[in-house]
Amino acid sequence: MSLIIQKYGGTSVGDPDRIKNVARRVFATQQGGNKVVVIVSAMSGETDSLIKRAKEIHPEPNEREMDVLLATGEQTTIALLAMALHALGAKAVSLTGAQAGIVTDGIHTKAKIANITPKRVHELLNEGNIVIIAGFQGITPEGHITTLGRGGSDLSAIAIAAAIKADVCQIYTDVDGVYTADPHIVPNARKLSEISYDEMLELAALGSKVMQARSVEFAKKFGVVFEVRSSFNDNLGTIVKEETTKMEDVVIRGVAVDKNQAKVTIAGVPDKPGIAARVFRMVADAHINIDVIVQNVSAKGSTDISFTAPANEAVKAAKVLQPLIKEIGAHEVTSTEGIAKLSVVGIGMRSHPGIAAKMFETLANKGVNIDMISTSEIKISVIIKLADADKAASAIHDAFGLAK
């Protein structure tokens, strides 16, 4: 008898029929001779509708109260899923985050899980129940309701899998698994049967919408092997786990494209210590998330600093930096839209030289100009024209033989 965790996201429980569909899957898993714990999100649209209600009352709602409000979303789903399981003749009991023993810190709307006391979960499982737990939420030691922020339900699932020592953790979503590239951009993209935590992390950070980086980090930290798969079919998904030697044989695991990028350049920056620090402190204080940073090697005592940010924040960043230009004696600050970030990710590149060269040659052959380059141990990213992004992604995907 295996102990299986299944997590279903908002689209998988988006209406009564989908909830019934999830109930059938869950019950079949238990009937197959397993203990089953289910983690669910709020029905799709529910969280947005609650946020809208709150904004009608207060433009910037208090975060503690926002958590009280948002927690009703998952609480609704757990009750409805329990009822759907009862309709099939299954034994099932729902638990809120608090009832499941999910204790968090007190940082409302983005709380961190501090510990999980799964005593009640084990008791209910031992009585033959399917246990349904509200994802995304917890409670502080003082008894305040908290939520975990974006991707919080995945995090709940992985944390509970670690706490109850589950044999299998399945993250059900509206995609079949992790692909070598976005199939909308690269038609011959292929589903990966497995991927390492680190590769998944790079892909998550690169704008892959499958999962938030923090859940993958948590899984890596506690060694939770999980599978990303679809709730709408029975296809096997992608297993995410610690890297194996065999994995290194594959040089590149996947190609990612982020089209939501814009670039900010400060030209003619005097080459003095502390300037970059001041620039990025100002940007950080304006709550703008920056991504790639490139500073050219200084010549003639001045340099250019460029960075990318989400497209809708670049203009704001340039405006925020304007007062600094005169102060530090730089020439100007400009923002550029119409760019994209193209990345290749693979733990194999650590042991296979020449990956960057091959990537750049492929782009050159297609006439794609490279604007910025940024690399990590297992990733190479380039900033190119947005108009070139799709053809560049397909070319790279082919060049590294990912479609096979």
Place this chain on the structure above:
Amino acid sequence: MSLIIQKYGGTSVGDPDRIKNVARRVFATQQGGNKVVVIVSAMSGETDSLIKRAKEIHPEPNEREMDVLLATGEQTTIALLAMALHALGAKAVSLTGAQAGIVTDGIHTKAKIANITPKRVHELLNEGNIVIIAGFQGITPEGHITTLGRGGSDLSAIAIAAAIKADVCQIYTDVDGVYTADPHIVPNARKLSEISYDEMLELAALGSKVMQARSVEFAKKFGVVFEVRSSFNDNLGTIVKEETTKMEDVVIRGVAVDKNQAKVTIAGVPDKPGIAARVFRMVADAHINIDVIVQNVSAKGSTDISFTAPANEAVKAAKVLQPLIKEIGAHEVTSTEGIAKLSVVGIGMRSHPGIAAKMFETLANKGVNIDMISTSEIKISVIIKLADADKAASAIHDAFGLAK
């Protein structure tokens, strides 16, 4: 500094504007130099919409899970009201039933309050907060979410008022208070400035929609004085409290009409012990609530038994009793619609003889025939034709001088 409890029902918090209106009232009460605890219901329509969702999943939803689902209704309101108070610059914190320490038994969907531990409420009040508590809900000692059933939010308010020893308990609703009669039926009906628990109980049981009997009983048991008043204006309401000697000077407090009645008669019942018990056991087992029971004095060894029930249940009652007719040797069972119950209520009738006579004379003068009569210590009810109900109520209202 007084400690004031205010309870707002579903229509009072039915949309964002009404929630803001409640926030202004609550804040003004605190600004007037008081400590304020607010109990709220789910927004009107919310509970019905949750029940509808559940029925789409399961025709008879499990009651534990129904409570998990329904409890989200009040949880939504407390968060939104806290936000509305913050928008006014007030300090306010929301608490679910569980967080407020409302412990109940485990009878889901109609739990009874076992005890309240208001430690947290007092702490938050002492920190200068307006404390907003979800009505209608609690938690069992084992940590299961429960709801209190119909009228549960009123009950929460009165129980919390008792637990925290509030100086004032105000039940805000969509009516101005308790009237001498339904103003839709008796145009010159007058709002009562005060009424005793017992009179209010008779009125609640008689179909007055102001409040459920169980909340009044609870208030009587714990001596909680409360005021019923409107959230849509600033009029004084009706104070409900233990009777005073002065109250007895008023012979009749009010007139109530219940138009949702039908009558079932079993004719020719043999006059033997145990027959009535068998009749009403069968009706009870069919979950039909009976109201007035009248059995004529036996003559010639047989008698008629009549009772009234809600209009939509009388036909069912007659059908349920059909098999019994032959068995006990009665003649027949019939059901009659088109009747109404007219009642006068007043603690003063204990010390003023002749009330029944005056009531019956008034009806006779108006040509209204009396079908059944039932009395208690402080109430006289008659069953009359539905068509006569309005004119009879007005005549009685005038006869006892209630409009003054």
